[in-house]
Amino acid sequence: MEKLEYYLGPPFKLFGTSVSFDDADIVAYGIPLDSTTTFKKGCSRGPNAIREASLEIETFISDRSIDVLDVNSICDIGDIWIPKGDVTQALDTITKVTSIILNAGKLPIALGGEHLISLGCVRAFDDISLVVFDAHADLRDEYMGDKYSHATWLYHAMSVIKPENILVVGVRSLSKEEHKLAEEKDITMLFMHDILNDMDDTLALLREKTSGKRVYLSFDVDAYDTSYVPATGTPEPGGLTIHQAAEFLRNINGEIVGVDITETARDPEMITPTTAAKTIVEILGLFA
Numbered sequence: 001m002e003k004l005e006y007y008l009g010p011p012f013k014l015f016g017t018s019v020s021f022d023d024a025d026i027v028a029y030g031i032p033l034d035s036t037t038t039f040k041k042g043c044s045r046g047p048n049a050i051r052e053a054s055l056e057i058e059t060f061i062s063d064r065s066i067d068v069l070d071v072n073s074i075c076d077i078g079d080i081w082i083p084k085g086d087v088t089q090a091l092d093t094i095t096k097v098t099s100i101i102l103n104a105g106k107l108p109i110a111l112g113g114e115h116l117i118s119l120g121c122v123r124a125f126d127d128i129s130l131v132v133f134d135a136h137a138d139l140r141d142e143y144m145g146d147k148y149s150h151a152t153w154l155y156h157a158m159s160v161i162k163p164e165n166i167l168v169v170g171v172r173s174l175s176k177e178e179h180k181l182a183e184e185k186d187i188t189m190l191f192m193h194d195i196l197n198d199m200d201d202t203l204a205l206l207r208e209k210t211s212g213k214r215v216y217l218s219f220d221v222d223a224y225d226t227s228y229v230p231a232t233g234t235p236e237p238g239g240l241t242i243h244q245a246a247e248f249l250r251n252i253n254g255e256i257v258g259v260d261i262t263e264t265a266r267d268p269e270m271i272t273p274t275t276a277a278k279t280i281v282e283i284l285g286l287f288a
Contacts, residue, residue: 012051024075042265094120112262
């Protein structure tokens with residue numbers, strides 16, 4: 001039986017936090033955009049699904065002996081309003097909200113929503129490196145007639161982030177053209193076959209590429225194997241385990257200045273949003 005509160009707006013708060021905006025170090029906000037998803041719809045319900053799942057999991061990380069709510073002060077401001085039918089305006093709104101949070105001296109964590117939201121988020125930053133967890137390259141200049149899409153956002157992010165400062169973890173699905181572009185632009189792709197062949201080498205490369213950098217972290221949950229995220233918009237078999245993802249997160253060697261987690265939808269067993277919420281716990285552990 002689904003909870004009635006799920007349908008009554010944004011009653012859930014991430015991990016049940018009640019910190020005020022002024023007192024928070026971290027500000028979470030939902031971005032319920034699901035305009036260009038081309039396979040499985042539903043990620044507009046992702047932000048509230050993540051919040052609901054977050055109420056049911058522990059925030060203590062046993063191998064580090066920390067509770068992430070003891071070391072982070074989090075305000076969840078709810079979902080932002082996304083204009084319907086105008087992706088360009090939606091991106092502008094996302095950038096404005098992210099900029100307001102940054103200008104207030106807070107670290108933003110965006111809950112998606114399709115992966116296109118990341119383009120609006122990164123446009124609010126200057127001089128950053130980008131670490132992306134994703135099964136897909138998202139380097140098409142257009143997709144199915146759309147310039148701005150979940151499959152094109154990283155291509156357009158190159159207008160504000162130097163390609164050599166972009167690293168993608170967990171790739172296992174891309175076109176020949178995307179592969180060629182990544183090589184030409186010197187984008188670092190950590191493919192799943194590389195990770196499986198030599199985990200230590202790929203972790204070392206991540207540490208090297210992020211050392212001393214200001215890092216924006218974008219986590220598309222389809223980076224995980226489909227068993228962890230059955231409701232994600234574009235599932236892809238053969239992905240990361242949650243333990244592998246945690247290892248990569250813990251080896252980011254720079255200052256994380258912003259985060260988004262995308263492509264979460266609500267499945268009946270709540271597997272996908274629970275995986276997303278657990279990932280956020282691991283990310284929050286990085287700020288300890």
